[in-house]
Amino acid sequence: MKNLEQLEPTFYDYADGGTVKVVETEKSGEAELTIQLKYKAISFVIKSGNGFSYLKTKNTPDGIVFEENPDQGWILHIFECKKTVTEKAWKKAKLQFDGGLLHADMLRGLLDVPAFSEVKVYTVYRESKLFTQSPSPGLYRQPVGVKMTKPPYSDWKENQLTIVNGLRVSHKKIKLDQEGRGIMELG
Numbered sequence: 669m670k671n672l673e674q675l676e677p678t679f680y681d682y683a684d685g686g687t688v689k690v691v692e693t694e695k696s697g698e699a700e701l702t703i704q705l706k707y708k709a710i711s712f713v714i715k716s717g718n719g720f721s722y723l724k725t726k727n728t729p730d731g732i733v734f735e736e737n738p739d740q741g742w743i744l745h746i747f748e749c750k751k752t753v754t755e756k757a758w759k760k761a762k763l764q765f766d767g768g769l770l771h772a773d774m775l776r777g778l779l780d781v782p783a784f785s786e787v788k789v790y791t792v793y794r795e796s797k798l799f800t801q802s803p804s805p806g807l808y809r810q811p812v813g814v815k816m817t818k819p820p821y822s823d824w825k826e827n828q829l830t831i832v833n834g835l836r837v838s839h840k841k842i843k844l845d846q847e848g849r850g851i852m853e854l855g
Contacts, residue, residue: 670780672710681711690731690792692749696757697730699749699848701792706855708736710779714771723774727760727767730792734772734781735854741785744772745854748789753796758821765789766832788838789829794848796841798824 672682681688688711690701703711712732731747746768748761769787776784798821823829829839844850 669710671778674778679713682709683711684708688733690733690747690749692730692792696751697749698751699730699792699794699844699850701731701747701749701842701844702849702851703733704851704853705735706853707738709854710734712771712775714768720771720774723767723770725763725767725770727763728771729764729768732768732772732775733854734776734779737785737855742776742781742783744769744776744784744787746772746787746789747792749792751794751848753791753793753798753824755798755821758791758798758824761791762829762831765829765837769832769835786838787831787835788840789831790840790842790852792842792844792850794844794846796824 672680683705685705685707687705688703688709690699690703690711692699710733712734714728714732729746730749733745733747735743735745737743746765748764748768750757750761753761768789772784827839828836830836842850842852
């Protein structure tokens with residue numbers, strides 16, 4: 669890896685084992701996820717205004733982690749925090765995963781990191797209201813001959829998502845405690 673010294677020190681956290689954190693302070697997210705590391709990793713904080721301003725998308729995730737796994741190569745982890753996952757919040761989270769991948773690819777190029785062997789996305793949340801406040805299933809009935817469409821949040825239940833450029837990625841949900849804190853392990 670090269671050029672890490674070219675980045676603002678407040679923009680990243682490098683750790684060889686130990687822990688890094690993903691912290692969201694906005695009211696809609698308010699979360700602190702402690703990530704326990706088995707291998708070397710770099711955690712990036714990309715917020716509105718400190719990302720790559722020449723990208724069309726202004727959607728950025730709450731955290732990006734590059735993990736250097738000696739057996740698998742570089743793995744990209746993208747984290748988005750939501751206090752409550754609603755249909756609108758889930759739609760926004762998927763756009764933030766897209767922006768996260770684009771920002772990560774640009775950082776990867778700057779740091780001369782090889783292509784990611786795997787991309788994983790995580791929704792970090794306190795509560796989900798996607799299926800508890802869903803409209804009546806009868807509202808999704810289509811006239812005869814019209815193709816049935818899934819609700820836009822049906823992929824919440826899946827372990828994989830399709831993000832920017834049709835890339836299929838692993839998706840994991842991380843439920844936080846009532847104070848918005850959680851712990852997970854990578855590696």
